[in-house]
Amino acid sequence: MKEHAHSPAQALFRRLFVINALVFAAGTLVLALSPATVSSPVLLAEIPVLAIGLALILAANALLVRASLAPLTALTSLMQRVDLLHNRDRLREDGNGDLASVVTTFNQMLDRLEEERASASAHALAAQEAERGRIARELHDEIGQSLTVALLGLKRTRDRAPAELTAELEHTQEAIRASLDEVRQVARRLRPGVLEDLGLHSALTALATDLSQTGSVHVTRSLASVPPLAADVELVLYRIAQESLTNVARHSGATTAALTLAVVEDGEVVLRVTDDGRGGVREHGAGIRGMHERALLIGARLGIHSPPGGGTRITLTVPGTAKEPTA
Structure with a gap:
């Protein structure tokens, strides 16, 4: 398992070593076969030739190394923008050379994280729905019933009350009736019985x-x-x-x-x-x-x-x- 974990790094090291070796071997071959020679000490006329050769070697090496490390740039960009709420943002696994296994492992990690987040969210939302249902039942069965009893008691009191108290008792009745309606509405929002029934x-x-x-x-x-x-x-x-x-x-x-x-x-x-x-x-x-x-x-x-x-x-x-x- 440990060897497998280090294999992408070893493969990348081999790739960069081979690239640099090829570039320098090619430069050496060109110098060996070309008519250009270098004196000791170096003459002023030979310095531009050496500078041009070095620049060409460095440019070729930079282009090849950059192409090899391009998947790391894409991987870094994905790391910065990844959002588990917006799923299925993945890197292509083909065409990435020795870094393909790194890309594959990262994509698999995102898959696991999304699955774990979805599972955790499902449990949390299920618990939330259960709690909403419990509160809705308590509102309906306890507070709703208590308000109903109070409303009926006020009606009996109003029927026996003196005329000067009738208007005030009716106002109190309307306030309790409005509260009862609000409790029922809150209970319906918490527990959509109409969804289950109709x-x-x-x-x-x-x-x-x-x-x-x-x-x-x-x-x-x-x-x-x-x-x-x-x-x-x-x-x-x-x-x-x-x-x-x-x-x-x-x-x-x-x-x-x-x-x-x-x-x-x-x-x-x-x-x-x-x-x-x-x-x-x-x-x-x-x-x-x-x-x-x-x-x-x-x-x-x-x-x-x-x-x-x-x-x-x-x-x-x-x-x-x-x-x-x-x-």
Whole structure:
């Protein structure tokens, strides 16, 4: 194993040694066969000949060595730009001579890192979904029930209360009823029961409707029928649509937005959210990185186009292989 680890360095050493040996042997042969001679001491007329010969030898050596080390330059460039959220950025393994094994090893290392990151992200997102489900159940079963009991108690109190307290009790009832509605909405956002019960189309429709009903952003939707998708794929589509629409409402300053779902060539499913807001979305924000991680889990591509002042377009492209397996 140790010998194998040193073999690329040994191969590179042999290549450079051979290159230098050939260059100097060629220079020696040219001097031996050419009519040029060197006196002792060296005459002034012979200095230009020696200088030209040395320059030619150095130039030939530099070109050959540079060509041999070119893969290292490409490897360094890839190291500087590599991002495990944007996968499949690899170096070509052919045409790299003795450094091919180094390139192959580096590509294999990136494969392992991407697999490990995807696995870690999957576990983290699964734990996140489980925690969201737990909080949603507690909100619905405990806080929701408590608010409902308080609301019913206030109704009985209002029915027996003096007339001068009726208006105040009704106001309190409305406040509790509004809080109950907010709790239910938060629970629905945390745990998309409509996705589990009615499917992706209904869940996306509910997202667009909920945002439109807030009055801040009018959302149009165009949702095509899609082939059956795996449960994790549907969840990623839903969560990215949810995060995108939430960002539209909170940060974009938009008045209109559009949610589309379509099937394109090769069976790819494309989810797109666009708005007419201020644009200039930061690619490295926590929300955007979270969407990239979710897309990576299902092998999808996430594209973000957000020029300053030109609105934002978020596109998620799911490969056609992400369909629900058939029995």
